[in-house]
Amino acid sequence: MSTDTLQAPLMERLQAYVQHSASGAQESLRLAALAQYEALGLPHPDLEDWKYTNFKGLKALDPSMPLPILDESTIDISQYRIAGIDAIELVFVNGRFAGSLSRPFESEQLYISTLAKARNLRPDLLEAHLGKYAQQATEGLTALNLALANDGFVIHLTKNEVCDRPVVVYHLSTGTQERGFNNLRNLVVAEAGSKLVLIEKYISNSPIFDNIVTEVVVGANADVEHYRLQTRYGDAWQVGTTRVEQGRDSRYYNATISWSGQMVRNNLQARHAEKNCETHFFGLYLLDHDNLIDNHTLMDHAMPNCYSHELYKGIVGPEGKAVFNGKVLVRPDAQKTNAYQSNANILLADTGTVNAKPELEIFADDVKCSHGATVGQLDLNELFYLKSRGIGEEKARTILLTAFAGEVVEAVRIEALRDDLMAQLMEELQRMQISFE
Amino acid sequence: MLNINNLKASIDDKQILKGINLEVKPGEVHAIMGPNGSGKSTLSSVIAGREGYEVSGEVLFNGKDLLELAPEVRAWEGIFLAFQYPVEIPGVSNTNFMRTCINEQRKYKGLPDMDASTFLKTLRAKADLVELDPNLMKRSVNQGFSGGEKKRNEIFQLAMLEPKLAILDETDSGLDIDALRIVSNGVNKLRNKDNAFVVITHYQRLLDYIVPDFVHVLMDGQIVKSGTKELAYELEEKGYDWIKAELKAAAL
Numbered sequence: 001m002s003t004d005t006l007q008a009p010l011m012e013r014l015q016a017y018v019q020h021s022a023s024g025a026q027e028s029l030r031l032a033a034l035a036q037y038e039a040l041g042l043p044h045p046d047l048e049d050w051k052y053t054n055f056k057g058l059k060a061l062d063p064s065m066p067l068p069i070l071d072e073s074t075i076d077i078s079q080y081r082i083a084g085i086d087a088i089e090l091v092f093v094n095g096r097f098a099g100s101l102s103r104p105f106e107s108e109q110l111y112i113s114t115l116a117k118a119r120n121l122r123p124d125l126l127e128a129h130l131g132k133y134a135q136q137a138t139e140g141l142t143a144l145n146l147a148l149a150n151d152g153f154v155i156h157l158t159k160n161e162v163c164d165r166p167v168v169v170y171h172l173s174t175g176t177q178e179r180g181f182n183n184l185r186n187l188v189v190a191e192a193g194s195k196l197v198l199i200e201k202y203i204s205n206s207p208i209f210d211n212i213v214t215e216v217v218v219g220a221n222a223d224v225e226h227y228r229l230q231t232r233y234g235d236a237w238q239v240g241t242t243r244v245e246q247g248r249d250s251r252y253y254n255a256t257i258s259w260s261g262q263m264v265r266n267n268l269q270a271r272h273a274e275k276n277c278e279t280h281f282f283g284l285y286l287l288d289h290d291n292l293i294d295n296h297t298l299m300d301h302a303m304p305n306c307y308s309h310e311l312y313k314g315i316v317g318p319e320g321k322a323v324f325n326g327k328v329l330v331r332p333d334a335q336k337t338n339a340y341q342s343n344a345n346i347l348l349a350d351t352g353t354v355n356a357k358p359e360l361e362i363f364a365d366d367v368k369c370s371h372g373a374t375v376g377q378l379d380l381n382e383l384f385y386l387k388s389r390g391i392g393e394e395k396a397r398t399i400l401l402t403a404f405a406g407e408v409v410e411a412v413r414i415e416a417l418r419d420d421l422m423a424q425l426m427e428e429l430q431r432m433q434i435s436f437e
Numbered sequence: 438m439l440n441i442n443n444l445k446a447s448i449d450d451k452q453i454l455k456g457i458n459l460e461v462k463p464g465e466v467h468a469i470m471g472p473n474g475s476g477k478s479t480l481s482s483v484i485a486g487r488e489g490y491e492v493s494g495e496v497l498f499n500g501k502d503l504l505e506l507a508p509e510v511r512a513w514e515g516i517f518l519a520f521q522y523p524v525e526i527p528g529v530s531n532t533n534f535m536r537t538c539i540n541e542q543r544k545y546k547g548l549p550d551m552d553a554s555t556f557l558k559t560l561r562a563k564a565d566l567v568e569l570d571p572n573l574m575k576r577s578v579n580q581g582f583s584g585g586e587k588k589r590n591e592i593f594q595l596a597m598l599e600p601k602l603a604i605l606d607e608t609d610s611g612l613d614i615d616a617l618r619i620v621s622n623g624v625n626k627l628r629n630k631d632n633a634f635v636v637i638t639h640y641q642r643l644l645d646y647i648v649p650d651f652v653h654v655l656m657d658g659q660i661v662k663s664g665t666k667e668l669a670y671e672l673e674e675k676g677y678d679w680i681k682a683e684l685k686a687a688a689l
Contacts, residue, residue, distance in 0.1 A: 390509050393507070395537070396509075404527075407527075
């Protein structure tokens with residue numbers, strides 16, 4: 001029996017789901033995306049891009065199956081809140097916007113809302129941007145996300161609008177022990193001269209599969225600072241795709257910090273659509289015990305005089321599996337490009353694995369590019385130096401690992417978030433050390 | 438204070454120390470000189486507890502068998518090694534490093550953490566002792582330090598931790614005369630009747646500034662000659678060959 005006949009009834013169900021959820025222009029966009037998904041299918045290890053990351057059992061899930069709807073009054077979000085930040089907050093529980101738990105904000109210049117609402121109230125915004133940047137023509141899950149996602153966050157800053165409070169989005173999955181399939185679609189449009197700080201925090205105590213796609217448009221001379229935290233993510237799975245489109249003289253700054261989740265794949269892609277852009281990617285991953293964290297980044301230098309800087313660091317304990325694939329593409333027009341990439345890994349045990357693959361493709365001749373990838377163990381000279389000064393083995397290891405990982409946490413520009421992450425980092429490293437003994 | 442008896446050490450089946458005997462008493466300064474590859478740095482590494490050596494014999498420190506102790510316990514007991522090549526520790530500031538070292542030592546002795554103001558006062562005083570720029574305290578340990586700054590940082594750490602026995606492993610190598618004076622002054626101010634120094638060096642010059650009570654010649658893994666500071670002048674003048682000849686003659 002071919003897989004097509006097995007898939008057929010599911011595809012019909014998905015089609016009915018889209019037709020039920022959408023109408024008008026959105027309906028045709030979503031049905032077209034569904035057709036693309038049908039052609040592409042789910043990722044599998046035979047694809048070069050998915051060689052090391054295999055979401056076994058994904059095929060058996062019905063992505064249109066609703067997730068449990070919980071009574072918002074029974075949910076305590078305060079325990080997950082980042083302390084010390086006065087923020088605009090959006091809370092999603094099992095893929096639905098939880099209004100009573102949120103502190104949204106809306107003004108003439110600043111629209112911070114949800115995809116479900118924007119579909120009714122801001123069709124112009126969606127029509128101009130939704131699905132215009134992410135790669136649904138080549139990535140099955142991205143196409144599926146566009147077809148099925150009913151909600152997510154939508155942020156729109158008009159020209160020269162400076163959002164002086166960070167926007168924090170909490171994604172909480174809870175209330176079931178069954179693997180659910182959640183599609184969330186997010187859109188950020190920061191118009192010329194505007195400024196936004198965005199924090200996404202993923203929290204889970206359910207074995208959810210989150211398929212997240214976020215499109216970020218950074219207008220001319222605009223600033224977007226974007227943090228993605230997978231720090232209390234339990235046994236969840238995620239494919240999180242962030243696609244950034246940068247206008248002239250714009251700046252985009254991303255830090256992706258992951259030390260939980262059973263299987264996490266982050267795709268971070270930025271494209272310099274116009275000249276003189278600046279992009280920073282920072283990433284940190286800590287994992288052990290059959291966890292997998294996969295970061296695929298793409299820095300697409302398409303125009304001249306742009307700068308990109310990328311630093312990803314990882315610590316991998318026993319049975320942990322880390323993947324880093326960092327592609328820097330310098331297209332023929334991108335003269336005077338400065339592009340730097342570095343990936344450093346520490347393996348704590350020989351049962352851990354790191355697959356590190358930097359990829360530089362340079363088609364312009366007047367550029368400065370460098371990259372480096374290292375996989376090593378804790379430096380024994382450093383360890384002995386600390387011990388000879390009276391610092392015991394375990395403490396010395398924790399100090400060195402904290403210093404190694406701390407370089408990425410230090411890149412977080414919001415002080416309260418940085419302190420919070422630093423404290424958690426030390427706990428997490430201690431936990432890893434204990435499990436290592 | 439320190440009694441080394443028939444200490445042998447090998448690494449990867451290559452024997453480097455071939456039976457060292459040495460006694461160091463409180464208040465003394467011992468210099469160990471010898472040609473390259475004679476085992477000087479191995480001796481300091483084995484006393485401080487670096488892993489990777491196969492070791493036999495006995496090293497007693499105030500009656501305790503050092504070879505049984507982890508490196509950090511040796512440090513708490515009062516052993517300090519100033520490294521020939523101080524290690525860079527990216528991401529760990531000098532200040533935090535010193536605070537941790539001091540408080541770990543205090544914990545071992547059953548004392549509470551040093552309070553912040555005493556710590557900072559001590560830090561400043563000891564940095565002054567070796568003329569170390571206070572701004573270096575905020576920087577990562579040894580990272581981006583010049584050769585001289587690294588060596589001064591070793592003596593600064595020595596001053597902070599107040600060991601009973603300090604081993605200076607070629608602290609003078611690579612130092613210009615000004616830095617050498619600063620380092621030596623620091624060491625001389627730290628000398629007292631209760632502590633002791635073992636100074637490992639290639640060059641007699643250092644011993645003009647840190648005047649030793651005893652000079653030992655280490656050759657091919659053994660101490661082959663001991664004497665007073667005059668021996669160092671003799672070595673400086675004549676090199677090591679005459680000792681080799683002397684040994685050969687004695688063996689016949």
